[in-house]
Amino acid sequence: MAITSPKDAKEGKVETAARSWIAKPILSSEFVDDPPLEDVYVGLIRKKKDISIAIQRVSSILPGFHHLKRCFSEKLLLAPVNCTELSTEREDSSGKERSLTEDKLRTVLRERGFDLSLLKDDFQMIKVPARAAKTKAQAMRLSNIWPLNFHPDVNVERLIDGSVFTEYQLGLIERYMNVAVQAARLGAVGNANCNGSAVIVDPEDGRILAIAASKIDQHPMWHAAMLAVDLVAKLQGGGAWEFEEKSTQKDTVASKTSKSIDQREAANRLTKETGIKRKCIEDTPLCYPTSLSKISLPKEESLECIVVRRGRRNNGSTKSEKIAATNAEKCGPYLCTGYWIFLLREPCPLCAMALLHSRVLRIFYGIPNENTGVLGSKTVLHAVPGLNHRYQVWSGVLEQECRQALQDIEHRNTN
Amino acid sequence: MDILSWMDVALQKANESLKIGEVPVGCLFIYNSNVIAVGNNTVNKTHNATRHAEINCIDQVLEFCKTKNLDYKSVFYDIDVIVTVEPCIMCMSALCQLQVHNVIYGCRNDRFGGCISVFEVPKLYNSRTKIIGGTRGSEAMILLKEFYKGTNPNAPESKMKKNRKKKET
Ligand SMILES: [Zn+2]
Ligand SMILES: [Zn+2]
Numbered sequence: 001m002a003i004t005s006p007k008d009a010k011e012g013k014v015e016t017a018a019r020s021w022i023a024k025p026i027l028s029s030e031f032v033d034d035p036p037l038e039d040v041y042v043g044l045i046r047k048k049k050d051i052s053i054a055i056q057r058v059s060s061i062l063p064g065f066h067h068l069k070r071c072f073s074e075k076l077l078l079a080p081v082n083c084t085e086l087s088t089e090r091e092d093s094s095g096k097e098r099s100l101t102e103d104k105l106r107t108v109l110r111e112r113g114f115d116l117s118l119l120k121d122d123f124q125m126i127k128v129p130a131r132a133a134k135t136k137a138q139a140m141r142l143s144n145i146w147p148l149n150f151h152p153d154v155n156v157e158r159l160i161d162g163s164v165f166t167e168y169q170l171g172l173i174e175r176y177m178n179v180a181v182q183a184a185r186l187g188a189v190g191n192a193n194c195n196g197s198a199v200i201v202d203p204e205d206g207r208i209l210a211i212a213a214s215k216i217d218q219h220p221m222w223h224a225a226m227l228a229v230d231l232v233a234k235l236q237g238g239g240a241w242e243f244e245e246k247s248t249q250k251d252t253v254a255s256k257t258s259k260s261i262d263q264r265e266a267a268n269r270l271t272k273e274t275g276i277k278r279k280c281i282e283d284t285p286l287c288y289p290t291s292l293s294k295i296s297l298p299k300e301e302s303l304e305c306i307v308v309r310r311g312r313r314n315n316g317s318t319k320s321e322k323i324a325a326t327n328a329e330k331c332g333p334y335l336c337t338g339y340w341i342f343l344l345r346e347p348c349p350l351c352a353m354a355l356l357h358s359r360v361l362r363i364f365y366g367i368p369n370e371n372t373g374v375l376g377s378k379t380v381l382h383a384v385p386g387l388n389h390r391y392q393v394w395s396g397v398l399e400q401e402c403r404q405a406l407q408d409i410e411h412r413n414t415n
Numbered sequence: 416m417d418i419l420s421w422m423d424v425a426l427q428k429a430n431e432s433l434k435i436g437e438v439p440v441g442c443l444f445i446y447n448s449n450v451i452a453v454g455n456n457t458v459n460k461t462h463n464a465t466r467h468a469e470i471n472c473i474d475q476v477l478e479f480c481k482t483k484n485l486d487y488k489s490v491f492y493d494i495d496v497i498v499t500v501e502p503c504i505m506c507m508s509a510l511c512q513l514q515v516h517n518v519i520y521g522c523r524n525d526r527f528g529g530c531i532s533v534f535e536v537p538k539l540y541n542s543r544t545k546i547i548g549g550t551r552g553s554e555a556m557i558l559l560k561e562f563y564k565g566t567n568p569n570a571p572e573s574k575m576k577k578n579r580k581k582k583e584t
Contacts, residue, residue: 193512193540220487221473221509230463238462240474335462349529349536350512353505357464357527372508372539379534381504386533388526 019170020400023364025159026376026393028383034138035131037145039081040065041105042126043119045074054118061112067132069147079105081125135160159392173364175298176201176342177398179211180366181405183224184344187213187289188409190223193372194351195406196344198228199285203303203340203361208285209235211292225343225351229336229358231286236335243288303340336360344402346373346395352381356389363393366402418519421445421497422551426521428455429499429558432468439558442468442498444476444515446490451479469498469506473513491515499555501548503527507536511544519547521555 045054055070058078065077079086083100086108102123110116128146133139136157139150158164165173176199183197190196197213212227219241233239287293336358346369347355355363363375374381375393382390421443428441432455444452454471458464476494480487491513496502499521502510507529510518518530529536530546537544 219477220513221470226465229465233461233463236462238460240457240461240463240466240471335464348512349504349508349534349539353503353508353527353529354465357503357505359464374534374539378539381534384534386526 019174021174021396021398023162023165023170023173023394024396025164026380026382026395027156027159028380030383031134031138031156031160034141035129035133037127038130039125040128041078041081041100041102041123042075043078043123045071045076045118046120047118048074050118051076057114057118058109061109061114065128067149068128069149072147075124075126076119077128078109078123080130169303172206172298172301172303173342174398176208176340177364177366177402179208179295179297180342180344181398181401182295183211183213183292184402184405184409186291186295187215188224188344189217189413190214190409191216194223194345194348194369195409196224196366196402198224198344198351199342200228200232200336200360201303201340201342203338206298206300206302208297208300209339211285211287211295213289213292215289221350223348223351225341225347226354227288228341229354231288232335232339232358235283235286238335243290340364342397345369345406346375346377348372349374349381356381356387356391359389360391363391364397365393365395366398367406368395416448418497418550421450422499422519422521424450424453425497425499426551426554426558428453428468429555432456433558433562439562440468440498440500440555442472442496444472445495445497446476446493451494452476465505467503467506469496469502470509472496473509488513495519497550499551500524500559501528501530501532504529504534504536508540511537511540511542514542515544517545517547519550521548521550522552522559523548 043054043058045051051071051074054076058076059070062079064079068077070077079100081099086100086104105123106116126146129142129148133142133148133150134153134156136150136152137160139148139152142148143150155164180197180199183199184195188196194216195214197211199208200210201208210228210231212224212231214224215222215227222241227241230239230241285293285297287295336355338359338361340362341355341360341364343351343363343365345367346365347363348369349372352374365375368377370377372378376395381387382393425441425443428443429439430441432441433439437456437459440456442452442454443450452472452475454468454475456468457466457471460466476490477487479485480490492515494513494515495517496510496515497519501520501522501524502518503524504527507518520530523532525532527533530548536542537546
């Protein structure tokens with residue numbers, strides 16, 4: 001993935017198109033919600049000149065608070081009240097709870113060689129952020145409570161402020177989503193749990209590989225994303241479902257050329273022999289239902305080679321070339337590695353997990369799925385701990401058009 | 416046949432899967448005390464990462480319904496799923512949508528489990544499906560470990576990915 005520098009991103013913003021939509025990144029709650037506050041003991045430093053020695057001593061015997069400045073306006077952070085390491089069980093009015101008493105803390109400090117005369121006799125209890133800020137915005141808010149050690153993550157900030165995409169890229173994203181909108185209007189039959197269409201694109205050259213619309217009237221698993229993933233598998237020598245349509249003679253999967261079947265078989269052999277992904281350029285996109293092949297496609301333009309475009313070809317191998325090489329290396333049974341997918345609507349867990357298994361890189365959807373959507377509505381699947389692949393997700397792309405299309409489809413299918 | 420004997424059949428299927436280089440997960444769909452679908456992973460064969468044992472069985476049941484002229488919805492409603500490993504989030508979503516009767520699994524799926532391990536899919540669907548885990552779990556786990564044992568957890572990232580490609584459940 002070509003990540004342009006923030007400078008490049010700004011250059012790309014020279015001509016700001018009037019767009020009706022904003023791509024909202026779907027991030028895990030740790031980026032959205034502020035970290036909780038926790039109670040901590042602070043000691044009050046008697047003499048200003050002792051601040052640095054007090055910080056040094058306390059940091060060596062009671063390490064921690066790395067996300068916070070250890071000392072602020074003569075208050076020295078000592079230990080959290082709920083410090084499991086130092087706490088002892090005690091009875092209080094609310095029953096048993098593990099927490100650190102002031103006396104116990106004083107004992108620990110003394111035992112570990114801290115000079116208690118540096119501090120005033122009584123400690124105080126205050127609230128400070130329990131965890132580090134993840135974003136600049138969080139850091140701004142939290143630093144009103146206590147000063148922080150904060151290092152913004154450039155990539156996260158670019159997701160949040162939207163500069164991860166140039167205007168040029170946003171224009172292309174809109175075009176691909178427009179294909180998804182047309183596909184949904186032409187063919188989608190879904191239900192309240194999952195509906196719409198899917199367009200899989202190789203961002204390297206901007207080629208559309210597969211276009212699918214939900215067909216759960218034909219097969220309960222034929223959600224748009226499930227179909228699209230199988231179309232890509234077919235394109236590259238595999239695939240599991242046989243797509244037949246009653247209406248036409250012996251029409252299998254629609255493709256742009258008649259010689260495509262032979263090409264696909266050749267690709268199939270090559271893939272099996274070499275294990276390397278082969279692409280048949282004339283063969284794309286595969287469409288299901290076949291009627292989707294009449295959608296007029298946007299001109300193929302790379303979604304990621306902005307850096308190259310800006311004339312850095314002489315700098316040895318460019319970033320995007322390197323990334324292309326890594327993408328090629330990563331090919332295997334996970335045939336959607338590196339691809340972007342455009343969905344009319346937020347996917348259900350079946351589709352979202354299918355895309356995760358398939359290793360898609362980026363997901364864009366138009367409108368949320370309040371019923372069973374797991375990329376923002378019911379949960380943020382790609383932030384669930386333990387999963388070994390994470391994609392990036394944006395919602396709100398061409399939102400109005402997607403919403404209108406869904407309404408029309410639902411209306412059509414209930415009448 | 417009882418659950419334990421069925422799980423033995425599923426384990427045999429998982430073992431076959433292991434031998435052909437697919438993730439060793441075996442699955443049976445039981446309808447009116449008959450096995451109407453038997454499946455294993457075919458991710459490598461199909462080049463489609465969604466071809467898990469359960470998804471393959473679902474296709475077989477649909478085929479079964481077509482030939483017997485049965486309404487698939489009512490058939491799935493009475494189906495017991497016997498699977499050696501806890502279904503992943505994708506498969507559990509499929510089984511909840513189809514409202515199968517029971518899901519009986521062997522060992523947990525710490526990477527992708529959709530019953531309890533990673534994400535509780537049934538909660539999203541007000542699911543009627545009853546889930547029972549832990550039947551012959553250790554045997555299922557042995558097969559998985561056998562499959563994954565070639566993977567060196569300390570290998571560099573790119574190498575790891577390469578090795579793992581063929582090894583996801
Ligand atoms: Zn779906
Ligand atoms: Zn699965």
